[in-house]
Amino acid sequence: MENLSVLICDDDTAILDAIEIFLVEEKYKVYKATNGVEALKILEEEEIQLIILDIMMPLLDGLSAMIKIRRKENLPIILLSAKSEDTDKIIGLNMGADDYVTKPFNSLELIARVKSQMRRYTNFGSIAPKPSVLRTGGLVLDTDAKEITVDGDIVKLTATEYGILEYLMKNMGRVFSINQIYEQVWNESSYAVENTVSVHIRRIREKIEINPKEPEYLKVVWGIGYKMERI
Amino acid sequence: MDTKWKGFNFYNGLKVIIILLMMASVLVIIPSADYIQYYSDQTTDNYNKTFQFENRFNDLLHNVVEYNVILKNEEHIRTSSTNSYIDDEIYQRPSDLEYINEEINNDIEYKLNRLHTIEDHLENNVNFIYYIEDTKTNESFTNIENEDPVDFIKKQDSYVFFNQYKSDNNSNFNYNDDIMRMLKGTDYEVHGAVYKSLRLGDDFFIENAQFNQYMKDYPNIRMILIAASILFLLTFALIIKLIGRDQKGNLIDSSLDRIYNEIQIIFALVAIVFTEVFVNMFYIQDNVSIFSRGSISTYIEVGIYIxxxxxxxxSFIRQYKNKKLTKNTITYELVKLCFKTKYFRPGIIIIFTAYVFINAVLGVILLATLSQGTIIFLFAFSVFTGFNVIAFIFLLRSLQSLNKIMEVTKQVSYGNFENIVNQDQISLSFRDFYNDIISIKDGMKNAVQEAIKGERLKTELITNVSHDLKTPLTSIINYVDLLKREKLEGENATDYVKVLEEKSARLKQLIDDLLEASKASSGNLNVEFQELDLNELILQAVGECEDKFVDANLEVRVNTLEESIPIFGDSKHMWRIAENILTNAIKYAMPHTRIYIDTRVEQSYGIITMKNVSAQPLDISPEQLTQRFVRGDESRTTEGSGLGLSIAESLTHIQNGKFTIDIDGDLFKVTVYIPLAIEDIM
Structure with missing residues (x-):
């Protein structure tokens, strides 16, 4: 399989060069553009599998460029921006981005997100669903094999962690309180459960999420409980 | 002070002298004017031609005629009186007799009195001569012994003649008609005169001497009067000009003018009365007054009055110059007192006075009609009641206006600037007041808007600066990352890169916190309120931070209420508050100590308390700790931005909560109050 191509678009060439180095290390072929117009041109000429797009750029900004791309292409787009507010992220994702990374970013996180999107885009669309398999986004839980994979990589969980994850994935989108999870998974009455459940959930997040502080799958609803996001 | 003293010496002294001169001239003018005035209507320099002479003469002549023609003697009086009544037929009834007797006796008594008075009067005369003759009987009366008395009398200058038909005299005798009436129906002829050369022994002589003296003194007295009058006019004009001004012509106040004018007038009246009493007490009977018209005492008395x-x-002129003649009155003060309330419409006071007055009048009328019959009384009563009801309605309307103003003021004090009453709904008396309140409101509104605008601009600035800082920071972080992968020469190079990595991460944290703090404190954050469980939140938060507690060698004791604590707050903001206070404890708590986190309910608040023992001595006030960039350690060497507690406090406030910090020695305690979500159930 030939190298996958990534188009990076940012008006700051220092950032472009740095990202290029990280991606080349991961064996991606990299195209660089410093504005939206240039990006669209490269996209027409080359075969690109993923785009990393800065929002604030001269000539054509990231969001406008993304709208134009989305008219014909279905490839993953990761927005990269200094705008870190929730509203900015929501606007970006609603306009067709697959992911949103804020500056300054951790290089490892960015690469992990690139890989995740790439695998989802290239591999998983074709896998036939089995009835024993629970899935959301790149997270797959096989109840028969008691096996969990994230973007194809196997994740090792303890028995309790697996119990919590399975319970949440079976009831995807529903919020459970600590007591409910405790009673279900531990099979005991929830007297003085203290923070056992929340510690377990943090650990699960650390294993399955690219950035555990901004979880993609296992979300914390503060003051109410936890839920598995349906993607 | 020196010039003032000098001014007093010369100038004020001068004024005092002028005033004294003026007063003295008055004292001279009064007697001299009286003196001049006494004979001022005479055109003659001969005593025999004066009214005084003629009056005296006339008086005596009248007496003589009355004595000799009417009264005659006691016997004649008794018979004539009795006859005059008895002849009268009206009084013939017996019942009237007693009354008639009494009348006759009275008449006789009166006439006898006259007889003796006239006798006395004539006895004191030596200069008056007369001759009365009854032409029928040739009976005559005279006081001279002469062969031909008529001829002798006729020789005198002042000769007069009367009979029943004619009077022959050269003067306007007051008693002419009276004398003619007495002579009517008689045959008397009256000849009278006064000796041409007066003899000593009666009033004619004295009066003549006085008249001659007067004529001699007249030019001198007149000179004195004119001189005194001129002096008075001069001093009066001068003092009018000088008074109320100092040497340089500036207006000055006299301490006398501080006394109200009404009181000055009363003082003056009291002084006049006192003078009257005083002068009467030491009344001096004297002969200085030539014609006994007045005495020195009287002149002094009048002089003092004037x-x-x-x-x-x-005093009035002085005040007039100072423009305070009307102001320096009790009346003015009273009126001013009524209108003193500058911001109250004067009409109110007038209306109030009118109300009391009308009510008093109506009340009196009502009382007066009590005895006038039921219908009139009922009518007066209904007028009285009606008037008071109308007045009461007006009062209520005013109070309503006041109530509206109070309502608006309350709204403004709550920060609501929009709910404003139209000024037409406010009664006239309060309208100015209302408009003032509206002005205050507008001022406040503007100030608040300016403050909000300023805060928003600040937030915008911080947001923009943060974005601009993040781009270069991205490169720094990434290239530090790349440096780490390079094989670096030099034994310390790896350590240096590590420092760079830590500090750039710190910079990132600072920028994020700054952005959040500015938004939270300006209230520029969305708050999505929903019902949350405080216990759940604390357990989740402690679970999230559990590994950090372990790393910092801290033990956490969570003590939650058994039942859930439903609060009304924003899920994400609540997490930030919990995270920030826990992170604060992790950063600043003494290792190997316990952190206590409790939840409880108090009144309408769900409460989180977090207690820890500080690693550093806390020489700082709780208030300062929630300020931005203030940290417990002054050296600022520890990790952290100093914004954590500030952000937590701001976020608590935008959720209508309270955030307090208590420091007791090294014990550090944070308490967060968030409103419970059960208010509507209660």
């Missing part, structure tokens, strides 16, 4: 009134007049 001088008191003059001083009062001067």
């Amino acid at each position: 001088n008191i009134l003059l001083l009062l007049l001067l």
